Amino acid sequence: MPPTGLEAVFLDHRDKLLRFLRARGAGEAAEDLVQDLWIKLGTRADGPIANPVAYLYRAADLLMIDRYRSRRQAERRDQLWEEDRHPLDGRAPSPEREVSARQETARAAAVLAAMGERKSAIFRRVRLDGVPQRRVAEEFGVSLSTVESDLRDVARALLKLKDEIR
Amino acid sequence: MTAFGGEGDTGPVDGEALDWALRMTDPEADWEAFTAWLEGDPARAGRYDRAVVELERMTRAIPVAAPPASEDRRPLAAPPPPRSRRGWMSAAIAAALVGSVGLGVWSQRDQSYTVATRPGEQRTVELADGSSITLAGGSRVRLDGADPRSAAVEAGDMLFTVRHDAAMPFRVRAGDLTLVDLGTVFDVRTGGGRTRVAVSEGAVMVGGGGRSLRLDPGQAVVSDGRALRRERQDVAEIGGWREGLLTFSDATLDEVAAALSRHLGVAVAAAPAVGTRPFNGSIELAPLRRDPRLLGELLGVEIRRDGGGWTLDAPR
Structure with missing residues (x-):
């Protein structure tokens, strides 16, 4: 069977994806990950894809984000396990940390409100609703670079909040 | 390192x-x-x-609410596009491609699913993080495959047994309340316009109505959408419905009837004449399953057969 559209694009871009995965820190696993992608393309059950190259890169990127996430979770488990066995003074379940965690929601809302209506609305539209930035720019009647800088401002404020909470 | x-x-x-x-x-x-x-x-x-x-x-920490007024002020005359939760690359595709965990922000909202029980049924859902939720009959909870540390109570009663992780608190939305666990077993009951949370182990932070308070074991809070009221409840009774014991404090007969319908799987309603009467106490379900008429004596009302169910009414 001849390769379908997406598979043809995959074959064309296989080397670039491999290079991308290596740059993303996949190391020796890069070949295996590209192979995983290839296999999964075959089991895909959905319609045509508007931008197959971006789709493939994004899928590869998500594979790496996934790996990072599971690694962090494993490390956190190990760390909790260690703390259980050797509670360190002042480090074992600190009430401050727990109280901070619950404040996150309220403070994130406050940060967003403080950014002003347009910035927070643009951030929500892109990051929560998943609408492409160009379309959001059209919706709000602003330039693409305004959308980009609004996103940056809100993201920085949110992450600054995270550093304060920690 | x-x-x-x-x-x-x-x-x-x-x-x-x-x-x-x-x-x-x-x-x-x-x-x-x-x-x-x-x-x-x-x-x-x-x-x-x-x-x-x-x-x-941090994006997940943002409360999900429409930005105020931004729809109206959109400078374009064209109708706003549907507020789709789907991004440019649909979540279904992404899930098929890379598995089910850890997708990008544009897809994480897509992976929600609902677990519901029929009246009279009881069911425990195990979550990916080791937490579990036991649903009473006639209850419904919304879960998110992309965020196993969250749940939204949509109807009924359920007992949460949450694996604690200070770095990633478990969040529950129930009615107008937001709950954040501090290491925990807690019960959520909804119905009759009220939401009640009771803690049997650990602690829960409850936010609602502009307030935030901490519940320790044996403590409960009730919200009627306007105000929060603290209550106490014997720890042994919390989640007691799993063993067939329903406990109420300051509940109306409307609420009692709604809870009984869910737990028994038999329609029970309170007539308007008695619906707002208060009830305090525990009800054992097993005898009622055999004979719902016992309820009349227990609640001080008359009970009559009504179609397929039962109606509580004032004694004639």
Whole structure:
């Protein structure tokens, strides 16, 4: 069977994806990950894809984000396990940390409100609703670079909040 | 120190990496430029991973609510596009492609699913993080495959047994309340316009009505949508419905009837004449399953057969 559209694009871009995965820190696993992608393309059950190259890169990127996430979770488990066995003074379940965690929601809302209506609305539209930035720019009647800088401002404020909470 | 991310795992998120994290979810993202940036320094991949994860975490903390008035002020005359939860690359595709965990921000909202029980049924749902939720009959909870540390109570009663993780608190939305666990077994009951939360182990932070308070074991809070009221409840009784014991304090007969319908799987309603009467106490379900008429004596009302169910009414 001849390769379908997406598979043809995959074959064309296989080397670039491999290079991308290596740059993303996949190391020796890069070949295996590209192979995983290839296999999964075959089991895909959905319609045509508007931008197959971006789709493939994004899928590869998500594979790496996934790996990072599971690694962090494993490390956190190990760390909790260690703390259980050797509670360190002042480090074992600190009430401050727990109280901070619950404040996150309220403070994130406050940060967003403080950014002003347009910035927070643009951030929500892109990051929560998943609408492409160009379309959001059209919706709000602003330039693409305004959308980009609004996103940056809100993201920085949110992450600054995270550093304060920690 | 770990092999991945290295020193980047603590401290502020790298601003440059954050910019890439914002860009790369867009369909117009320039992947070759991104590859070139990554190749400039092997540590950048780890910084990017961390920026992505932290950005998603803080984005998840944003309460889901429509931005005020922004729809109206949109400068375009065209109708606003549907507020689709689907991004440019649909979640279904992404899930098929990369498995079910840890997708990008544009897809994480797509992975919600509902678990519901029929009246009289009881069911325990195990979550990916080791937590579990036991649903009473006639209850419904909304869960998110992309965020196993969250749940939204849509109807009924359920007991949460949450595996605690201070770095990633378990969040529950119930009616107008937001609950954040501090290591915990807690019961949520909804119905009759009220939401009640009772803690049997650990502690829960409850936010609602502009207030926030901490519940320890044996403590409960009731919200009627306007105000929060504290209550006490014997720890042994909390979640007692799993063994067939329903406990009420300051409940109306409307609420009691609604709860009985769910737990027994038999329609029970209170007539308007008695619906607002208060009830305090425990009801054992097993005898009622055999003979619902016992309820009349227990609640001080008359009970009559009504179609397929039972109606509580004032004694004639």
